[in-house]
Amino acid sequence: MRELALRVDEIVSSDADAADRQTLPLLPLKVCGLTFRAGGRTLIDNLDLALGMHGITMMLGPNGAGKSLLLRLLHGLIAPSSGEISWNGVPLGHSVQERQALVFQKPVLLRRSVGENLDFALRLMGQSSQQRRDELLNRVGLLRLARQPARLLSGGEQQRLALARALAADPQVLLLDEPTASLDPASVQMIEGIVQDASRQGMRIVFVTHDIGQARRLADDVVFMHRGRVAEHAPSKDFFQSPASEAARDFLAGRIVL
Numbered sequence: 001m002r003e004l005a006l007r008v009d010e011i012v013s014s015d016a017d018a019a020d021r022q023t024l025p026l027l028p029l030k031v032c033g034l035t036f037r038a039g040g041r042t043l044i045d046n047l048d049l050a051l052g053m054h055g056i057t058m059m060l061g062p063n064g065a066g067k068s069l070l071l072r073l074l075h076g077l078i079a080p081s082s083g084e085i086s087w088n089g090v091p092l093g094h095s096v097q098e099r100q101a102l103v104f105q106k107p108v109l110l111r112r113s114v115g116e117n118l119d120f121a122l123r124l125m126g127q128s129s130q131q132r133r134d135e136l137l138n139r140v141g142l143l144r145l146a147r148q149p150a151r152l153l154s155g156g157e158q159q160r161l162a163l164a165r166a167l168a169a170d171p172q173v174l175l176l177d178e179p180t181a182s183l184d185p186a187s188v189q190m191i192e193g194i195v196q197d198a199s200r201q202g203m204r205i206v207f208v209t210h211d212i213g214q215a216r217r218l219a220d221d222v223v224f225m226h227r228g229r230v231a232e233h234a235p236s237k238d239f240f241q242s243p244a245s246e247a248a249r250d251f252l253a254g255r256i257v258l
């Protein structure tokens with residue numbers, strides 16, 4: 001009897017841990033002195049960044065500035081050479097990945113049907129249900145294509161499926177790396193709408209783009225990256241009206257930024 005009581009205790013406490021993990025807020029994010037070196041080059045250079053609780057952060061900057069690397073570092077896909085990343089005061093660790101999702105520029109899908117791609121993701125999270133799957137497919141406008149092989153989708157449709165898969169995890173933070181680059185305008189509009197809806201429902205968004213118009217449409221704040229650093233971080237209105245850094249001024253004026 002005594003042994004049984006102990007076991008029940010253990011089960012209750014492990015449930016409580018799981019519940020804590022889910023409800024514990026990830027934000028705010030703090031990055032201090034983050035550095036990433038590879039191939040003899042310093043690609044992320046002593047970078048500092050703080051992100052608050054709410055809104056859509058648009059990340060801009062010339063090609064090669066380190067935007068994709070920064071997202072990978074924030075997601076814990078690569079390890080920094082030095083520096084600190086902490087989510088809500090807790091150093092970056094595996095549990096963070098369960099509560100944030102990263103969408104890449106080129107979606108990576110399974111060679112299965114559209115619906116099965118989502119089923120697979122939901123199963124991994126132990127949340128498999130047809131209702132949830134259909135709700136997600138509907139949210140990204142792909143319900144009628146559920147049975148089609150994913151590889152036959154257009155680029156825009158594939159990216160919407162990747163987005164649905166990311167949303168399936170109901171992440172607190174959604175990291176997007178140029179998700180609409182080279183997509184048709186209708187898909188761009190749809191993806192922007194999905195991201196705005198997710199933001200309104202409280203999901204924190206960090207969205208890398210090279211499209212200044214897109215940044216203007218979506219941003220609450222702008223992080224401008226240049227040469228592996230944050231050259232500027234400002235509320236959207238301030239950034240677009242009077243960028244403080246020369247690199248951002250050049251970028252917004254369409255000049256080449258090296």
Ligand SMILES: Nc1ncnc2c1ncn2[C@@H]1O[C@H](COP(=O)(O)OP(=O)(O)O)[C@@H](O)[C@H]1O
Nearest residue numbers: 038039043061062063064065066067068069070
């Ligand atoms: N694993 C890596 N090893 C060496 N160099 C890399 C690696 N990943 C990216 N780079 C280089 O780091 C720089 C920044 O890359 P990236 O973050 O992709 O820039 P952005 O997304 O801003 O265009 C580029 O010069 C790129 O070639």
Ligand SMILES: [Mg+2]
Nearest residue numbers: 067068069177
């Ligand atoms: Mg990139």
